[in-house]
Amino acid sequence: MSTSPPSTAHEVGPLDELREAGHAVVRVDGRAILVVAHEGEVFAVDNRCPHMGFPLARGTVDDGVLTCHWHHARFALSCGDTFDPWADDVPSYPVTVDDGVVYVDPHSREERPPAERWSERLDDGLERNLRLVVAKSVIGLLDAGVAPTDPLRTGVRFGTRYRADGWGPGLTILTAMANVLPDFSAEDRKRALYQGLVEVAADCAGEPPRFDQDAFDDRDLSPTRLAHWLRDTVEVRDNDGTERCLRTAVEAGYDDDALAGLLLTAATDHRYLDGGHTMDFVNKACEALDHVGWEHADEVLPSLVTSLTDATRSEELSSWRQPVDLAARLDEAFDRLDDLVAEGAGQEWVEPDDFVQTLLADDHERVVGVLEDAIAAGASPVDLADAVAMAAATRVAQFSTANEFSDWNTVHHTYTYSNAVHALAERVSGADHAAYRAVFDGAVNVYLDRFLNSPPAAIPERGGERDVDDLLDALDETMDREGRVDEAGRLAAHVFDSGGADRLKRRLGAALVREDAGFHTFQALEAGFAQADRREGTERRTCLVAVARYLAAHAPTRREREQTFTIAARLHRGEAIHEE
Structure with a gap:
């Protein structure tokens, strides 16, 4: 029976x-459409x-099943x-037959707005750990005009729900990339979100979900008592008790400053937890909430519990006890x-010119x-956190390549820890003692890293102005060959100059974002940018040199994710992509 084709229909040919023939391929407005008689x-x-x-x-x-012969x-x-969810649905088109002639309407039957469709596909990609689906979804969402905050929120909520161990590297990478999006081109913002989201999906793949504890019914607990309970449960490594205390603080309506202060305090009762990762996770969780909204604190902050309760405590390590009992010295302080x-109340501290060098x-x-x-002269936690972070950045910028490659991680951990302390010290009020403790921990670890600057790599001397494009192209080349660490630092310095x-x-x-970068490399760039943005002149230059050297040390990779x-x-x- 014939049906009149719509005015938008395109003639395929006689039925x-x-x-x-079994099938035909017609081109309509540059699109190839497969028409099948079956x-x-x-x-x-x-x-x-x-x-x-x-094709x-x-x-x-x-x-009734069409099978693609490439990946079936x-x-x-x-x-x-x-x-097969990894493949996505193929667009289908209305067909009419009129007087023995076939017509196809090139307007797809897909009725949902692109943003809705790609949002659903992002969920699929995260749930099934499908890298290509995540990439398509991020590109589709941002090209549909969706704000980067939307896929970020999806990733944060997914990562905190579907990983029993809670906050981990994937969520840290995703938040780090969200922090630096303003520094990227439009296309690289898509890459940055894609990189973070695939790391979240990989972290959650095959993992059990996280099940919530309930808050205490008593919402009138005094903040002092609840803080004591939280610290006591962390002390005895009680995951469930810690979560109930934290949830109670959230549901009692504590503001973001107070919640961050609780976490900072609990994270500094012991020294340099988990090689610095705990502090960085606490800071990144707070920064994630800055992006997606603190109304999600009840989902995000409880994911930090295991980072607090299960963490290695550095006072239990020989490096903090021998040959010098550093933990005991900090207890005295x-x-x-x-x-x-x-003693320092009411005084205005002015940082001495050689203060950072003294910390080194x-x-x-x-x-x-x-x-x-x-402190006795009036220095605030932010003042000292700033100086310690600069000392840690200098350790990275002057890291000696005579060390083992794995030692990059050591100076890196101190740097990202110190950057987190700096950010948290700026955020919180009423938790000065905790912030000071965090500063001391960072400074001691800067001290412990001193041998990794033996001999120190030289900070590049200032050069005259040169063509920035040529310098940047040369910097790109250093990322394509192994071991170009010092050259990358020199080129970065000259671009700055x-x-x-x-x-x-x-x-x-x-x-x-074009590399198959590891967890630490994402952290290194974000921390370096954060510190550079707080500084000017020589200090800013040193922070960017540190980033360039670290990236060059960890490039190139296979770049599979970029493909x-x-x-x-x-x-x-x-x-x-293939001939049709």
């Missing part, structure tokens, strides 16, 4: 010829396999829906904090003593 009916779908673009005309049809993705011919703070000294007593003296600091950040970001992203981008743009 008899189509039945004899079991007495005619169907039309996009000719590109939505998985990776292979479906080279596939086969049997029992299967589609219901009648509607385009896939049997902490016992004096009340007196030191009282080969004398633990001098390091601890200069911090004590600074030539007035290209912002362009340098953009190029370093571009280099990062996946490129495929997704080309498919989204409608480019032909």
